[in-house]
Amino acid sequence: MKASRLSFDNMIDINARTGMISVKGKRMALMSTEALGLLRRDLMITFGIEKAKNFIMQYGWVCGFNDAEIMESRTDWDSKDEIFLAGPAMHTLEGFVTAEAYIKEVKNGIPLFHGFWWNSFEAEEHIKHFGITEETVCWMLVGYANGYAAKLFGNEQVLIYEKTCRAKGDEYCSFENKFVGDSIVDVLEKVDTKYNKSSRNEFDRIYLEVSQLNKDLLEVEEIQKRLNQLILEDKTPLDIIQYAATVLNCSIIYKNKDAEKIACFKMNEEEKILRDWMKAGEPSSTIINKRYVDSFHIHGSKYFGNLVVIGEKKLWTIDKMKIERILLTLSIQLNYQEKIAQSLVKKREAFFEQLFTEGLENDASLMDSSIYGFNSQKSHYVISLNIFPKEKTEEVLYYLISRYPQWNQYSKDQNIYIIIASENVDNIYHFMKRIVKEINAQFPDVHLYASSGRLAETVDQLGKSYRDACSFSKYLQMMYPNANKIATFNELQPILLFVNSANHEELIEFYSTTLGRLIEYEQSSQRNFVETLNIYLENSGNLQQTANDLHISIAGLRYRIERIETLCEVDLKTGEGRFQCQLALKVYYSIKMMDELVVS
DSSP states (O other): GGGGGOHHHHHHHHEEETEEEOOOOOEEEEHHHHHHHHHHHHHHHHHOOHHHHHHHHHHHHHHHEEEEEEEOOOOSSSSSHHHHHHHHHHHHHSOOOOOEEEEEETTTTTTEEEEEEEEEEEEEEEEHHOOSSSSOOOOOHHHHHHHHHHHHHHHTEEEEEEOOOGGGTTSSEEEEEETTTSSOOHHHHOOOOTTTTTHHHHHHHHHHHHHHHHHHHHHHHHHHHHHHHHTTTTTOOOHHEEEEEHHHEEEEEEEESSSEEEESSTTTHHHHHHHHHHHOOOOOOEEEETTEEEEEEEESSSSSEEEEEEESSSSOHHHHHHHHHHHHHHHHHHHHHHHHHHHHEEEEEHHHHHHHHHHHOSHHHHHHHHHHTTOOTTTTEEEEEEESSGGGGGHHHHHHHHHHHTSSEETTTEEEEEEEEEEGOOOOHHHHHHHHHHHHHHHHTOEEEEEEEOOOOGGGGGHHHHHHHHHHHHHHHHHOTTTEEOOHHHEEEEEEHHHHHHHHHHHHHHHHHHHHHHHHHHHHTTTTHHHHHHHHHHHOOHHHHHHHHHOOOHHHHHHHHHHHHHHHTTOOOOOHHHHHHHHHHHHHHHHHHHHHHHHH
């Protein structure tokens, strides 16, 4: 018998009574190609292209292998070649494709052939669901052909692959076979059919993966419930870190953007590993001393810092799922704490603004003072920190709040105000100097003016201390526009008393006579000669120190000094000349400061 004579009638038996369809005793079933197309689509979406391709090829391979068994069981074939050609014929009868195969030659008893797949349902369904692709897609047909050939010629002797495919824009689908190892390594990679691995084994593996995933999800859900409970119980970030360390069985560290840390170390040596990691530039993932170190950003309304995980094993998918929940919880808690802190700062600002203007007028005010830790029976200093640039004010404030939560402090406009009991300060100047030094170390791009008001022995004097601090920071800003400066009430009080008690018209005439031409020259030439004079006098005439402060050469400074002496008609080498200019400068800045305060 020839393969070309196979027909539906002589191959397929339909029992109208039972509804069963069979071929040589093996039951068959008619199936919609549209349904197969949907199954094919869902496999690709659910498991990815490579796994779906393997499943579909495995299915086609089993179909082809079974059909080859049926064909071999017949004894009326004209030749073995006809048994081979019966495969494409049978595939056509089953409705999957119109297959044609042509034998080119027979080698070692095995036919080498090429063929065409017309009307491939796989190509049609793939185009319907995914459009044109870059790879061949008739995976079930390839699997069928290889399964059929495997039964006839042995599992590892020949390999059939698809050369062209309508789904990748070719005119038609075509196939051919090669001997395995016959200069066709790339073909082996394209087909990727694992003959010795059954579909059931693959599905069993996927089932186990899905089962494990379900188990992991249940575990993660329980962790999420506990994390939610920690938030509801208003636990601190440290509590969350400690719970995370237990869940992951690792060392966990929260490092905020200011390099402050909340840590729960599993082993003491891992504290050194954290320091080595920081020195290495804080990579997102690395290995240090046989420990895996991974870092994750914590984001909320803004960037809060990093969560660092140090462990003996590499993080698996389940670990990363847990970490995602921990990061979310930390973000919520940190964001909540920041909102609370901002609210408290606003309330503290309102309280002290009222205190400075009205004092403690009633029982409600007294209650507020206890809430904010303000003891009205003690004496206090009011300190003003004038911050540049202005955009850094809030950032500096929250840094100080995190460092010194026991202080009463708040911001307004470009100033940070600190109200501190005198018993906590040995020397107000040294106290402010320490604050300025610390801020400069943390924020190198910030410069500021720190000034303190008079010591307020009673609550009623706080307003005066506040106004002193505001005035002095404005005074320092005008006198030293490009440098950090610190001044106390005791330093600046004499000049303000002098200005306030003297006749303003006479004072204006005095500084105008001394500095008038210099000020006019500076305004017209855009040169900072007034600042040069001020710094020169502050440095007691030390040329080198003044040149360093102004970042100019000694020669350039000498030229400026000579020009200043000419314009002011003074000799700065004499004590009298220096005193006259120094007094004129202080009067000029003091009156200018008071004029601006009146305007504002």
